[in-house]
Structures are given as structure tokens and as C-alpha cells.
Amino acid sequence: xxxxxxxxxxxxxxxxxxxxxxxxxxxxxxxxxQWYRQDxxxxxxxxxxIRENEKEKRKERLKVTFDTTLKQSLFHITASQPADSAxxxxxxxxGGYQKVTFGTGTKLQVIP
Amino acid sequence: xxxxxxxxxxxxxxxxxxKSIKCxxxxxxxxxxxxxxxxxxxxxxxxxxxxxxxxxxxxVPNRFSxxxxxxxxxxxxxxxxxxxxxxxxxxxxxxxxxTQYFGPGTRLLVL
Numbered sequence: 001x002x003x004x005x006x007x008x009x010x011x012x013x014x015x016x017x018x019x020x021x022x023x024x025x026x027x028x029x030x031x032x033x034q035w036y037r038q039d040x041x042x043x044x045x046x047x048x049x050i051r052e053n054e055k056e057k058r059k060e061r062l063k064v065t066f067d068t069t070l071k072q073s074l075f076h077i078t079a080s081q082p083a084d085s086a087x088x089x090x091x092x093x094x095g096g097y098q099k100v101t102f103g104t105g106t107k108l109q110v111i112p
Numbered sequence: 113x114x115x116x117x118x119x120x121x122x123x124x125x126x127x128x129x130x131k132s133i134k135c136x137x138x139x140x141x142x143x144x145x146x147x148x149x150x151x152x153x154x155x156x157x158x159x160x161x162x163x164x165x166x167x168x169x170x171x172v173p174n175r176f177s178x179x180x181x182x183x184x185x186x187x188x189x190x191x192x193x194x195x196x197x198x199x200x201x202x203x204x205x206x207x208x209x210x211t212q213y214f215g216p217g218t219r220l221l222v223l
Contacts (some may be wrong), residue, residue: 032209042201043116043214044155089155091208098141099168100210102155 002028004103006090012109013080021075021106023090030092033066033073034100038087044102047088048075080110113137116215118203122223125193131217132189135203141168144186145212146178147202155202161186193222 004063007022031052036044050057050066050073057064063076071093077084090103114136125131137144145168146177160168175191179187186203203215 036212036213041217043217044205044212046211046213049209049211089151091212095210096208097160097162097167098210099157099160099170100206100212101157105153105155 002026002101004028004090004092004101006088006103008106009104010107010109014068014109015080015082015110015112017080019077019080019084019108019110021088021090022107023073023075023092023103025071025092027086028071028101029068029094030093031095034087034093035062035064035073035075035089036091036102038089038105044089077108080108082110082112084108085110092099116203116205116213118201118215118218120196122221123223126223127193128197129193130144130189130191131193131220132187133201133203133220135186135188135215137184137203137205137211137213137215139205141205141207141213142183143206144180144183145204145206146186146188147204147214149200149202149217151199159186161190176203193220195222198222 003026013019035047038044087105087107089092089105093100134192143162145160159178164180169182200217204212
């Protein structure tokens with residue numbers, strides 16, 4: 001069965017450093033990989049989507065990579081700020097009307 | 113001008129009761145979803161509708177019945193509520209690439 005694992009339940013990092021979150025998947029060949037941010041008491045918010053034929057995608061301080069050989073996506077936040085503290089979810093997707101399966105999430109805490 | 117809205121935001125009820133949650137989206141998306149997020153924060157899909165047609169039906173007790181009167185609305189009716197149904201239920205809609213737009217969630221507590 002499909003399995004999606006995010007590197008750790010929680011990650012603490014000093015303000016200004018780069019946070020790197022990992023998403024590994026097995027028994028799956030997604031065409032897309034999505035990343036979401038969820039704040040306490042709120043619904044997830046879409047951040048970035050990367051396609052299988054893209055190695056890297058950037059948006060402001062965010063960078064996502066997608067390695068279909070390793071079956072892994074890395075999510076980087078550069079110059080992290082306390083406001084980046086949240087839970088980040090990865091979601092591989094086959095496209096179209098196929099279901100989006102979410103990872104278990106990594107809770108990021110940026111310490112001032 | 114909320115994109116995806118849900119009502120109610122909170123729902124506290126007794127075991128055995130029947131309750132409904134409503135969802136509306138004004139994004140013009142064709143596909144809508146119901147997700148359940150349990151106490152461990154794991155987000156799991158329950159149902160998906162595309163243009164009022166059920167296209168995803170995960171292993172969910174048949175006490176849960178979704179209804180889509182039109183492509184902008186997706187409601188969830190739950191019969192005979194059980195303690196294990198306590199969770200946060202999120203509605204979402206999506207574009208063709210599957211990018212999900214979530215509502216604020218409905219926090220259900222079954223006593």
C-alpha cells in the first residue's frame with residue numbers, strides 16, 4: 001500500500017537558519033508533489049506544487065525538490081522566521097481526479 | 113469573499129445523534145472533498161465529488177453520507193454518532209491539478 005513519511009514529527013531550528021523537511025514515499029509514482037502549511041486550529045494552506053519532470057521549484061524563501069529516483073521531496077525554508085512555525089504537510093498526487101494522500105506532517109518550530 | 117466555508121465551526125453532541133455539516137465553495141472548482149483529521153493530526157480523505165458525482169469513497173462507515181446538491185456545495189450527514197467520530201472535518205475543493213483549497217474545519221465532539 002502507499003506510504004508517505006515525513007522525516008520527523010517535530011523540528012526545531014534557530015531563526016535565520018535554513019529549515020529542511022523531508023518527504024519520502026513508497027509504492028507510489030506521483031506525477032505531482034504538493035506542500036501545505038497548517039497552523040493550529042486552521043485548515044491546510046497550499047504552498048507549492050512540483051511536477052515529476054521538474055527538479056526544483058522556488059517561491060520567495062521556499063524551495064522544493066523532487067527526486068523520483070529516490071522517491072523523495074525536500075522542502076527548504078531559507079532565512080527562517082518565527083512566523084514560519086507551523087506544521088508542514090507533503091502530498092503526492094497522481095493528477096486529475098485521483099485522491100491526494102497527505103503525509104503525517106512535520107511540526108516546525110523556529111526559535112528566535 | 114471566503115473561498116471555502118463550512119458550518120458549523122463547532123459541533124458538540126451526544127452519542128447516537130444524527131448531525132450534518134455543510135460546505136460551500138465560490139472558487140468555481142468542479143471537485144470537492146471531505147477529510148477527517150484525528151487527534152494525531154493525520155489528515156485522511158473520506159469522499160470526493162466531481163460535478164455532483166461521487167468519485168472517491170474511501171473505507172468509511174456507511175453512517176457517513178455525503179450529498180452534493182450542486183458543484184458548489186458538498187454536505188456531510190452522520191447518523192448514529194459514535195465517540196470515535198470526534199475529530200476535525202475539513203471540506204476542500206480543487207483545481208484540475210489537485211491543488212486543494214481547504215475550509216476552516218468543523219470541530220466535532222461526541223460525548
